[in-house]
Amino acid sequence: MLNFIYLIIFILVLLIISFLVFLSVFHLKIYFNNRKYQALKEKWQPVLFGYLNNEISLNEATASFNKNYKYTWKFIRTYLDNLDGKDFEKLKNLLQASGFIQYYLKKLRTGSNKDKLKAALILGKVRHKKALPYLEEMLKSDSSLKIKTAGQAISQIGETSLVYEIIKAFLTRTEITYEGISQILILYGQKICPRLLLIIEDWLDGEVDIRKEFQTSPYETIALFVELLGHNKYKGALPVLERLLKEVDNDELIIQIFKALSRIKEPVDLDLTPFINHDNWVVRSQTVRYLYKNWESSYSEQLKARISDENWWVSFYSGMALYHNSFKAFLEEVAVSDKPGSEISNYILEAGGQFEHF
Incomplete structure (x- = not known):
């Protein structure tokens, strides 16, 4: 019995040691990967900036990037998000010349499901049109993740001929x-x-x-x-x-x-009266908010009536539209009366018609 207990203890200790070794190796791997990436980043940053500033040729810049595209992707993804115009196209040319784009295009064609998803994400970011036939095929999948990834990539590339197909795939074959x-x-x-x-x-x-x-x-x-x-x-x-x-x-x-x-x-070429007087207060409030943004004096009397609306937002937006379009005196008159709308008029006047996020 005692020997059995010792055996159990030995096995548990062995498992704990194995787990600790695995954890140590895992953290060491992350540590050395990060060190390698930081070293590459320090090497690549001045090269990229020099290339974008026309101080370094495409061939010189290409020679500085190695074939470990995992690190290349980690390095350039922020630039892909923030560069535009000629700078974006120059970066794209660099990725093309270095073999980065061809590598992920091949992954999109023949890789595993995991490889295809990552490749679709990357090729969407670089807006690579040659990926479109494979992304369109991915859009026909029954996999919700594949459909969403393909739809996002196609949207980033900007291929409008597939808009209908994207919407249909999203609505009929995903839970998005x-x-x-x-x-x-x-x-x-x-x-x-x-x-x-x-x-x-x-x-x-x-x-x-x-x-x-x-x-x-x-x-x-x-x-x-x-x-x-x-x-x-x-x-x-x-x-x-x-x-x-x-x-x-x-x-x-x-x-x-x-x-x-x-x-x-x-401005719209339409009578807004039915919407100003709509039964739904949200419709009324959004209509008078629109009139604040796009003032039309022909609706001033209706907005004066809506200052006493039973809904606070309708009353507020009506008051704001009037205040900012030469009807401050009307609000001042209502504010000192006992008429409906006096409270909201005072509120707007005291703030000088200035409210954050409005």
Whole structure:
């Protein structure tokens, strides 16, 4: 019995020692990898800066980078995020000349699933168009991770012909949220806007069934597109946004449209009275907020009436629109009265109409 206990103790001690050895080796590996990377970084930084400043030729810069692309990726990813224009193209040429891009293009074609995911991420960052056929194929996968990675890479490359396919893949074969989709499609910048407008117009014309195609609520999907149009402050969206306001009766979509219009900051050729007097207070508040951003004097009397709105935000936005558009005297008059709206008028006047984030 005693021998058995000793055996158990011996095995436990052996396991502990083995674990400690493994942990030590693991940390040593990280330590030496970091040392190697820091040494390479100190070597590469002046070379890269010299190359970008036209002090070093492409051939000279290429000769300074070794073939360990793991370290190259770690070094250049921050620059890929922050450089643009000619500097970005120069860095891309350096990566092409060093064999970095070809290496990851091969990984995308023939590597393991893990290799393909990493390669897609990297080739998206460098905006390498020759990766598109393989990314498009990855987009057809049943793997949610592959679809999201491919969609992000295609968005970074900026290939707008695949916008519809990306949205459809995201909505039908992943669990990604609308917010997540938005964060990826934002990478396109304004390039995506004409494609989104085409989808919206096709939907309004009855040429595309969004519920059938994307297996989701058409209003939520169109609201996503409108959000992206607003984020990009795309003035070319105005006619379509006006048409949506005329033809669609969905509160959430209307709210998103006025948020977009507030960012685009252009007047609309549309009577806003139904929205100023809407039953939904969020619609009312976003409409009067839009009028603060894009003042139209023809609505001043309606905004004066809305200063006493039962909802605080509607009252506040109405007051702000009036204050900043030559109706300060009206607020002063209401503030000293016992009329509804006196409290919000005082609040705005005391702050001088200045509020952070407004």
